[in-house]
Amino acid sequence: MAEKLADQVGPYFGEFGGRFVPESLIAALDELDATYQHARKDPAFIEQLAHLHKTYTGRPSIITEAPKFAASIGDIRVFLKREDLNHTGSHKINNVLGQALLAKRMGKKRIIAETGAGQHGVASATAAALLGLECVVYMGEVDTIRQALNVARMRLLGAEVVAVTTGSRTLKDAINEALRDWVANVETTHYLLGTVAGPHPFPTMVRDFHSVIGIESRQQMLDQVGSLPDVVAACVGGGSNAIGIFHAFLDDENVRLVGMEAAGDGVETLRHAATLSMGRPGVLHGAKSYLLQDEDGQTSESHSISAGLDYPGVGPEHAWLKDIGRTEYIPITDTEAMTALRLLAQTEGIIPAIETAHALAGIEKLMPSLRPGSKVLINLSGRGDKDMETAAKYFGFIS
Amino acid sequence: MSRTSDVLKANKATGGSLIGYFPLGFPSMRESIDAAVAMCESGVDVLELGIPYSDPVMDGLVIQQATELSLANGFKLKDTFEAVREVASRVQAPVLVMTYWNPVMQFGQERFAKELSEAGAAGAITPDLIPDEAAGWIKATDEHNLDRVFLATPTSSATRTEAACSSSKGFVYAVSTMGITGAREDLDQKAKQVVAAVRSQGPDSMTAVGIGVSTAKQVREINSYADGAIVGSAFVKAYQHGGIEELKAKVAELAKGKSK
Numbered sequence: 001m002a003e004k005l006a007d008q009v010g011p012y013f014g015e016f017g018g019r020f021v022p023e024s025l026i027a028a029l030d031e032l033d034a035t036y037q038h039a040r041k042d043p044a045f046i047e048q049l050a051h052l053h054k055t056y057t058g059r060p061s062i063i064t065e066a067p068k069f070a071a072s073i074g075d076i077r078v079f080l081k082r083e084d085l086n087h088t089g090s091h092k093i094n095n096v097l098g099q100a101l102l103a104k105r106m107g108k109k110r111i112i113a114e115t116g117a118g119q120h121g122v123a124s125a126t127a128a129a130l131l132g133l134e135c136v137v138y139m140g141e142v143d144t145i146r147q148a149l150n151v152a153r154m155r156l157l158g159a160e161v162v163a164v165t166t167g168s169r170t171l172k173d174a175i176n177e178a179l180r181d182w183v184a185n186v187e188t189t190h191y192l193l194g195t196v197a198g199p200h201p202f203p204t205m206v207r208d209f210h211s212v213i214g215i216e217s218r219q220q221m222l223d224q225v226g227s228l229p230d231v232v233a234a235c236v237g238g239g240s241n242a243i244g245i246f247h248a249f250l251d252d253e254n255v256r257l258v259g260m261e262a263a264g265d266g267v268e269t270l271r272h273a274a275t276l277s278m279g280r281p282g283v284l285h286g287a288k289s290y291l292l293q294d295e296d297g298q299t300s301e302s303h304s305i306s307a308g309l310d311y312p313g314v315g316p317e318h319a320w321l322k323d324i325g326r327t328e329y330i331p332i333t334d335t336e337a338m339t340a341l342r343l344l345a346q347t348e349g350i351i352p353a354i355e356t357a358h359a360l361a362g363i364e365k366l367m368p369s370l371r372p373g374s375k376v377l378i379n380l381s382g383r384g385d386k387d388m389e390t391a392a393k394y395f396g397f398i399s
Numbered sequence: 400m401s402r403t404s405d406v407l408k409a410n411k412a413t414g415g416s417l418i419g420y421f422p423l424g425f426p427s428m429r430e431s432i433d434a435a436v437a438m439c440e441s442g443v444d445v446l447e448l449g450i451p452y453s454d455p456v457m458d459g460l461v462i463q464q465a466t467e468l469s470l471a472n473g474f475k476l477k478d479t480f481e482a483v484r485e486v487a488s489r490v491q492a493p494v495l496v497m498t499y500w501n502p503v504m505q506f507g508q509e510r511f512a513k514e515l516s517e518a519g520a521a522g523a524i525t526p527d528l529i530p531d532e533a534a535g536w537i538k539a540t541d542e543h544n545l546d547r548v549f550l551a552t553p554t555s556s557a558t559r560t561e562a563a564c565s566s567s568k569g570f571v572y573a574v575s576t577m578g579i580t581g582a583r584e585d586l587d588q589k590a591k592q593v594v595a596a597v598r599s600q601g602p603d604s605m606t607a608v609g610i611g612v613s614t615a616k617q618v619r620e621i622n623s624y625a626d627g628a629i630v631g632s633a634f635v636k637a638y639q640h641g642g643i644e645e646l647k648a649k650v651a652e653l654a655k656g657k658s659k
Contacts, residue, residue, distance in 0.1 A: 020500055020527050022457045023563065024574060027554035166463055167453065179456040184578040186554065283501040283527075284454060296476040297505030298453040 005250040011200035014048050017314035019199040021286040033201040034079045035185040052097050059215045068347035072327040073364050075372040080380040081217040090382030092123040096108045098209035100127035103190035110134040110189045115179045116171035117308035120194030125159035135159040138177045140170035143307045151388050152279050168301040171311045177284050187335035190310025196315030199286030203315050210244025218248045229377035231256045235358040237309035239318045241381035260362035261319025262304035263331035275314040276322050305334040306354040336361040353382035402521045403493045403546045407605045407626045415622025418607050419443035420631030424469030441647045442654025450498040453578035457526040459581030459633040468608040476502050480518040487519030497524040512539035522546025522569050530566035537609035548572050553589035564601025571597050571606040581632045594625045618656025
């Protein structure tokens, strides 16, 4: 066990993580791990990625204080880490550019990706266009309908979008199909996994690429506010934006780290995606972690108004951090998230993604345990443009 | 001691072995049991009973659709052992189950091995469990005298092929081509290379070639250099198309590939 929590790297986070995949993929995972281990210490790679983030992504992203939003909740201060202002509209680009550069290093000319809300697919298609890679995005058929605009964006960027019609036709099945493609084309193709799940080295590598969120915002809080936040909050589906902002704070004992999961219709129903709150350890998509499943180990279908959180698994590092008590996770229903989405829009003029709205909604639930004047840093992981149709229907602006 | 490797060894003199897969509960438990028995009567030497799983990343569309139907029709993991017990009592062939790892983990690997063994199974194939993660499974299968089959693939290093050989019991599953299950017209020449690697890393290991095998010609060719040919999707497809009669005909047709 590493001395500092932040030093922990895969393949295992406590009992979680590992590699539960067909042998066919092991050579590719080893190659990726070796390439990444070399690249992360290579000044040329570090400079190349930093340059792209500065001149293309738009990093560093700013922090914005949200006083009217905070006042409507109680006596706290709220700060938003504006990942929504990144190119392509979410945090996803941080990881995508890193992995796309690694794909080029490995001489692979084709990338494949899975996507739920479409944000990771759009970011992957963007990086592929920028770096001259062929790109195929797997997306559950259900998600291609509720995120039709993102499908159009990906196609406009030159990517092929494959609607997955097996299983529950959502993110889980898109990952299955991407894994099948990878098994068949592993020698020419890099699987650009979009979250901190999957077999080693993905959970560690994707976390590292997103850790810039926490590194920047920790310094920004010190420089602009004069102290660390009391609470850092983020939504959790697979867990990439949350681990990205949590990681720099893991060893700050006085900073409370809270992840908000999608409770869909409510955790008392079967229609939710609150994996850490309601699941139990198991194996899905190559790693051991918490999982929504039946008694036979068959994966349960998850439900959430937000396609990006609609996933029955979660990254293994979150499972470990939960079990050792470093992080906590609370479920947020569709209704609570949509209410918070509108509140932020009308108090601060910022429309967040529905995924992100779960993090905003969770602050109210924390209030009984917060001291007056507490400083809360929320990862505003994505913007709501892609969700306008869902939101417009939800609020009755269109039928 | 392994019943499966004994059968594969014994059959080498007469032209090799045909290993056949069929998913449990497809289209119903009763029909899958009868189909499995019929396969053995028609020329299958080693039987693989597939345990349906919600996220079968190593399987192509034919097997996905069959196992999805089985789950939709109410397949329960605990029914596996009763099904194995009946099939094993009705056939001479060693009966293996093929299962993804999470159902075993949830059931408890020790308990799973015990019940499998008591039901008369010869062992299990676990496509998403690599030897690196299998310490507990190796112990459990040793205790209950079960075969356990790991995979060797065209991209496996010599070290990993050696690990597949030394960890497997019964045979090593040589993955013929980079891909998932499903019939293919031409088998990758890589199958030969994988078998050669297994021969060199594990001289005492039996090895059978699977993924994409669907014709008697392929069965014959594979048995000329390996210890058995594994067929799954082609049998499921035959059953989907023409029920148990077409399945029996397909098995008989492919079994002809075993004659020298």
